[in-house]
Amino acid sequence: MTKILRMPLFAGALAALAAPLAAESWDMPTPYGDSVFHTANIIEFAADVGEATGGELEITVHSAGSLFAHPEIKDSVRRGLAPIGELLMSRLANEDAIFAIDSIPFLASNYDEAEKLWAASRPMVEEKLAAQGLTLLFAVPWPGQSLYTKEPVESTADLEGAAFRAYNNATERLAQLMGAVPTQIETGDIPTAFSTGRADAMITSPSTGVSSQAWDFVSTYTELQAWLPKNMVVVNTGAFEALPEEVQAAVMEAAAAAETRGWEMSKAETAEKVAELEANGMAVMMPSDTLKGELAAIGETMTAEWLEEAGEEGQSVVDAYRAE
């Protein structure tokens, strides 16, 4: 028995020595479901890496928080429990204000502005991540954030006391400033939250509106496109640097391609998904002048609050953005 077992083991060891490099296999946790374009983009990124490295690095995507829940993804990558992962950048607002710069209403509310804001803020985001042993690979925005309600909204007074679904600090603050009551809910739990009365209203992209089938629990979509929050993909720097140089280069190349492709997918989604909301019976409305004015004022307040928190560093990023 022992003899028989030894032979193949020995042969296997020899084969391993002869092989140029052992293939690396990475598990990649992501927060959102397979029907979401961010996930589709990441699956393509993983395929690109596998192909470009001839299978030397295989990335397996675990979507919808199936490997680590959204709040755990960043730490799991930092601690090396997963070498790579995706998360909403502004979920790190408690660590540093810079991560929340893309979630301030009306600071950057179209793709052009969002691109400029990203160019101005990216170096600082990279620096803060690097200090935690994380390397930024790419970031892709969600389409503009708009309002979902059960009734048409004339002014924020209509949202007074409403249970307002939030997904980061900024959406909580926005809800408060509108007089609503914020409650944090992950995308996967949105339908249940509305059907059980834990949420009455929300602000999110048409993409998330469609993936959560918003027409089942709200009737009105008010087009604000108030900001474009980004998802980012980060890698554990130690795990990344342990890869052979040509594999690192292939990952960086696939990441740059994924960023370009993701922004294009996001742009294309906006009109497409609003049409889907409408086709499923939702009323698609433009905001009243009153609502627009109120939200613009809230945007000013939140910009001022953000600048106060982010200090000189934050001011320099906003100045660079405005100078673009």
Ligand code: PCA
């Ligand atoms: N969808 C995610 C984040 C922003 C978006 O459009 C969400 O609603 O949680």
